[in-house]
Amino acid sequence: MSGAVLVITEHLNKRFTDATFELLALARTLAGDAGVEAALVGSGVAGMAGELGAADRVVVIDAPHLEVFDPDGHAAAFAAVVAGREPRIVLVPYTSTGMDVGSHIAARAGLPLVSYCRSIDASDGLSATCQLYAGKIEADVSVDGDRAVFSVLSGAAPAADGRLEGSPEVVEAGVGAASRTRFTGLAEPEGGDVDITAQDVLVVVGRGIESEANIEDVVKLAELLGGAVAASRPIVDQGWLPKSRQVGKSGLTVKPKVYLALGVSGAPEHVEGMRDSSTIIAVNTDPQAPIFGVAHHGWVGDLFDLLPELTDRLEG
Amino acid sequence: MTSAGVVLLAAAGDEGREVFEGFGTPSIVIFYLLALVAIVVFLYGFWRRLAKYRQGRAVSRLSLHRIRRALVDLSSQRTIGKRDPYVRVAHFFVFWGFIVLTIGTTIIAIDEDIIGFILGRPEWRFWHGAFYVGYALVLDVFGIGFIVGLLMLAYRRRQQPYRLDYERVDTETYDRRGYSLDDRIFLAILLFLGVSGFLLEGFRIAANDFPSSEVVSIAGWVIGLATSMMGESANDVARIVTWWVHAGAALAFIAHIPYAKAMHIIVDAADLVFTDHSSARALPDVVDAASPGYESLAAFTWKELLDFDACTKCGRCHEVCPARASGAPLSPRDLILDLREAADAHAGIRLWYGPGAEPRYAEATEVAGAVIGADTLWACTTCMACMEVCPVGIEHVPSIVQLRRRLVDIGDVEPGLQSAFQSLARGGNSFGKSAKQRARWTKGLDFTIKDVRTDPAEFLWFVGDQAAFDPRGAEISRTVARILHRAGVDFGILYESERNSGNDVRRAGEEGLFEMLRDQNRDAFAEATFERIFTTDPHSLNTLHHEYDLDAPILHYTQLLDELVRSGRLTLNRFDGRATYHDPCYLGRYAEEYEAPRRLIEATGLELVEMGRRRENSFCCGAGGGRIWMDDSALTERPSENRIREAVALGDDVRFFVVACPKDLVMYSDAVKTTGHEHRLEVVDVAQLLERALEAEGAFAG
C-alpha cells in the first residue's frame, strides 16, 4: 500500500468545489511520508491538475463518458484508483457526489468507512470524531486496522489551506468498469427574486416557524433590517419558500454579516451552508439544538414571543 | 243530505250553517273528487319521502322523553323564539292559527261527512248550537291571529335580514331564486287562504242577512257589513265564487305540501320529536371499521335524511357560524341544503327549485370532498352554535364529523393536520414534543405535585395538551396548582402517562387515533387511585365525560374553584375593575356550565359586563374541531379577532377579557395583539384573577 492520503476531488463546469480544497487541506495534516494524492476523474481534465498543488500526486482518469459526474461510472473509476494506489486513508466529501462514491469505494476495497467526520487523527492508528443523529451527538470512532475511508463534513479544515500552487506529478489510470448510469441533462434552478448569497442580513426560518402564515412576520422583520428571509430545507420542501431561499448542503452557501436563525435546529446539512457568517444569532426552544454549537449568540425561547419584541424595537 | 241538514237545523232551532249551501249535487261531487285528488297527491308526496327515510341507516330515536319535549317545543314555540321574541310571537300565531283552522275544517268533515254521510246518524251531529257559536268565535280569533302573524313575518322578510340572504359563501354559485320564490309563494298562499276565508265568511254572512249568532265571526261580520251594499244575491254569487277559489287554493295547498317549503309543517314536528341534542357531545361510533365515515349517501341515518328535509332555510345557523363569519367556505345551512338536494336526487324526488333549475348531484356517488367540499368540511370548529340555535333540531356537527372521517380515511388531510396527527400518534401530544416532556410545566413550582399513579389522591387532575405544552397554558396550570395547594386540595397528575384526551382528534375525523389515545388514557386511569377528576381543558372535559365511559365524576377546574370559594376554603380580597367573560364553547354549550366562572369573577370583586353574544350564544374563538392545527391564512378575519372587537366595544373601562379554556387563552392572547388592543384589554384566565385576589389586598386595582 502506498500509505498516502487520497482525496476524492469533485468539480462542476471545470471548477473544483470548496470541499475539494478543504479535503486537501485536511489531507496535508494527516499525510505522512507517502504524501497526499488526489483522484481526478473527468473528461479533458488533465489540465486542471495544476490547481491541486496541495497534492503530491494527481491520479487522473480521463474518459469522454466521465465528462459530467455520473454516479455509477465515477464510483467505479474512483474505486479503480483506490484499488490501484492502495492508499492508507481516503477522504471523500460529504456532498451529493461524495455520497455516490464513498461507500462504493469502501465496499470494493474492503475498507471500513467512517461517516460525518469533523476531525480525523492519524497519529496512532486511525480515529475520528463524528456527528450523529443530525448533530445532536458527537462520537469518537476508532478504526480496526490501519486503512479507512472517511466521509468528511464541510468545514473540517479551511479551504484556503488547500489552495496551494504547485505542480503535482500526474499519473494516468485506466477507466473502471462500464457505467450502468448515463447522464442525460443538467438543470439549474430558476433564479429567485432574491439572491440570498448577496445579502448582508439573513433572517432564517426553520421548522419552528410552524406554518406558512407566520413567515409574513419574519419578512417584516427582515425588511426592517434591510435583509431577506431564507430557510432551511424542511420549509422549502413544504413549498412555503422557493428553492432559491434554501441554505445548506443542497441549497446555497451564504456568508452574511448577520445570520439570525429562528426555529432552525442546525443539522449539519444546514450548518455547512452558513457556518462562515460573521455573526450568528440563534433562537430555538430546544436547548439541545445543534445550532447553538455554531452560533455566536443564542437564546433558548419561543421565536413567537421574540418576534414582536424585536419588531417593536426596530420600528423605533 | 242538504235538505236533511237544513231540516235538522230548523228543527233544532239553533245556530249553525249549511256546509254546501246552495250547491247542487254535481258541484258537491266535483268538490269531493278534487279533495280526493288533493289527498292522493299529498299522500304520494309523503310516501316518497318516507321511502327515502326508510333507505337511511337505522338509529334508535324514539323515546317518551323526546316526545314530551317536542310537544312543549311545538306548543310554546320556544325553539323558534330563541333570542327572537318578535318571530316567536308571529310564528306562534301562524302555528296555532293554522292548527286551529285545520282542526276547524276537520270538525266539519267529521260532522258532515263521517257522522252525517257515512254513518248516517244525523242525531249525533254536534256542529250546531252553542258549540257552533264557540267554534265560530275561536276560528275567527285564530284566523285573525294567523293573518297578523303572517303579516309580521312578511314585514320581517321585507327588512332583508342577513340570515335570509341565500348567497353562498363557498365557491359554488348557482341560481337560488327558486328558494326565494318558494318562500314567497308559501307566504302568499297562506295569506291568500286566510284572507279569502274571511272574505268568504263575509259574503256568506251578508248573503244570509246577518244571522245574529254570527256576530262572533268578527272579521266576517265586519267584511259583510262592507259588502252588504251589494245586496244579498250579489253577495251570494260572490260567496259561491269565493268558496270555489278558497277551496281550490286550499286543496292545491294541501296537495303541494310535501313538494315545497310547506313540508316543514310535518317534517319539522317529526324532527323535533326525534332529535338528540347531545349527539355532538357524544359522537356516534364508527359503523364499519373497514370504512369509517360516510362513503356515500347510503350511509346517512334516516334521522339525518329527515334533518336535511327539515331545514326551512331560516338562516340562523348561517348567521351564528364562526367559520362563516370569518370568511371560510362553510355555511351550515348550505351544507344541509346541499345534502338534501343530493339525497333527493338520489331518491328520484324532485323539489321545485325555481324556473329552469336542475337538481344537482344526481350523479354524485362520493359525498365527502364531492357533494360537500373538503375545505367546507375542514372549516368547522364544532362549536355547536348551529345546533344550539336550530329551531327544528338539525344535527349538523355529527354529520360533518362522519364526512371528515371519510376524508381522513382516504388521506385527504392537509399538512398541518397531518403533522398534528403524527405527533399525537408518536408522543400523545400535538406539539411535536416527546411524551416525557408533558410534566415539564411543573418545574416552575416550589412544591411537587403528587403523582397519582403511585399515590392515591382525592382528585386526578387531567391537565390537557394546551395547558401542559403551551407556555401560556403552562402558566395557568402553575397558577391553578398554586391555588389548589394553598387551599389544601388533595390532587395529583398522571405525569408522562397522560395523553391528549382525543376530543379534537375525534372531531377532526381520526377515529382510530382517538381510540388509541383514549385507550392509553383509560389504562392510565385504571392504574391510578382517585375519587374525582377535574380538568383545565373544556374539550377534555367533554370527551372524558361523554365518550370515555368512566365512573368518576368529572369537573371543570372552575367548578372546583367555585366549590372552594363557596365553601370558604378560599377567601378572596376583592379588587376593583370591570371585566367581561367569554363562555368557552365546550364549557358553555357543551357542558352547560355558565355560572361557576361568573361567580368566581364576581367573587373577586370585579364587575361583570356581558358581551352581546354570551352563554349559549357565545362566539367561538376558532380553535376547536382540530382547527388550531390547520392553516387559517385564507380567512378574512379570525373568529378570535371578531370576538376581541366585540369586547373592546364594551367600553374603555372594561380592562379584562376573562377566559376559562387554554385554547381561548392562546387564541385571544394572539388576537389582542394582532388587533392592536393589547395595551387596553388584558386576556386573563379565571385562575389568574383568583390568584391576584388571593394575594395581599391592593395587589391589583383595576
Next chain:
Amino acid sequence: MDIAVILRTVPDPVEELELNDDETDLDRDYLGFVLNEFDDHALEEALLLKEAGGGSVTAYAIGTTDEVEQILYTAVAKGADAAVKLGDDVGALDAHAQAEVLAAALGERSHELILCGVQASDEIDGQVAMLLSAKLDLPHVSVVVGVEPAGDGLSVTKEYWGGITATYDVSLPAVLGVQAAQQAPRYVAVSRIRQAQEAGALSEAPFVPPTGSSGITITAMRIPESGTGAEMISGDEEAAADRIVELLQAAGMGGGA
C-alpha cells in the same frame, strides 16, 4: 415494476437523547423510535411509481420491535402489497450488518428496483443504500429527488448543491437512495393501520445473522456542549430582544427602519 423499499427505525429526532452508562451508545431503554424520514419518502416514491405504472411494492424492515412492526403495517396501509420482517431480536445493527442482512434477503428475490432512504441519522459506518448496492453489485444513485420510467430503465433526478439537479438514465435492476419523493409522504388513517395489523399482513423471511464487521468501533459518545463559544442570552423575550438589537447595531444594522 417490482419494487422493494427498505424501512428503518431511527431514534425520534424530537426526543432528548441520553447516553448509556459507559457513554458509548445511546440509552436505548427509553428511546422512542420512528420511521426514518427518508425511508418514508422512498416508500412514497415507490407507491407513486406503482400507481402510475402498475407493479408491486414490498416493504422490508429488520427487527422485531413494535416500532418495526408498526412501520411495516403502515406501509401496507398506505398501499404496499407486502411487508417482510427480517430477523430476530437483533438490537441495533450497524450499516454494514444491515446491508448484509438485506442483501441476503433481497438476493433471493427478483426486485427490479430497490428504494431506500438516502441516509439515516445513525449510519456512522456508511450508507445502507450504497452498501447494499455494492453487495448486490447493482448501479446506485443517491440523493434522488425524482424517478420516472424511461424505456426499459429509469430516468432518475439527482440533486446537487444550490438547487442544481441532473438527470440520469439508469438500467434496472438498481438501488436508489431517495432524498425526497415527488410529493410529501401521504397520510394514512390510524384505523387503516390497525386493520392491516388485525389482518396480520406481515410475512417473515429467514434472517441470516450478519458475519461481516464494519471495521470501526465507537469509543465514546457525548452530547456536544450547546453554545460552546456561544454567548447564551438569559432572560425573557424582552431581554433577548434588547440584546439582539445591541448585536445588530454593533454589526452595523438594525438602526431602525
